Amino acid sequence: MKHTLSVLVEDEAGVLTRIAGLFARRGFNIESLAVGQAEQNGVSRITMVVPGDDRVIEQLTKQLYKLVHVLKVQDITEVPCVERELMLIKVSATSSNRSEVIEIAQIFRARVVDVAEDSLTLEVVGDPGKIVAIVQLLQKFGLREVARTGKIALVRESGVNTEYLKSQVEAKVS
Structure with missing residues (x-):
């Protein structure tokens, strides 16, 4: 399972290296990594997606707390969150299929950020499921380049679980 x-x-030189080293020494992969300044000066938030069962994640959490500059570690996998990812994707787009690529982009509220004679570059922002879905639809045109930020997430203070709500709406529609 992915967590x-x-x-x-603390926003100090070498913190990310120490965290990555901790994972590497234990043979764990980091599938997604996003780092940026947090709400407090001098503090950064690292959002990581890592594979492993609950026991493994508990061990990693304990090990992270042993690192000097780590202030707080939270497994937010099962907690209602707002999750987003940014992707830039360059798609082959000739005059014959350009309108179809743009139509797919509009459905996903993606923005065209560059137009060339034989390609379009799109900016897509959304939850990870949206990112996967648009990539699947655009693959038939030919993907030239993809750059993704990795997932960022914040816990929903409202406690509303939108995944649960989506499943309820889908159940009523079926």
Whole structure:
């Protein structure tokens, strides 16, 4: 199972290297990694997606807390969250299929950020499921380049679980 960890760290040189080293020494892969300044000066938030069962994640959490500049570690996998990812995707688009690519982009509320004679570059922002879905639809045109930020997430203070709500709406529609 993939877990999403939100880690608050002091904004010091080498912190990310120490965290990555901890994972590497234990043979764990980080599938997604996003780092940026948090709400407090001098503190950064690291959002990681890592594979592993609950026991493995618990061990990693304990090990992370042993690192000097780690302030807080939270497994937010099962917690209602707002999750987003940014992707830039360059798609082959000739005059014959350009309108179809643009139509797909509009459905996903993606923005065209560059137009060339034989390609379009799109900016897509959304939850990870949206990112996967648009990539699947655009593959038939030919993907030239893809750059993704990795998942960022914040816990929903409202506690509303939108995944649960989506499943309820889908159940009523079926």
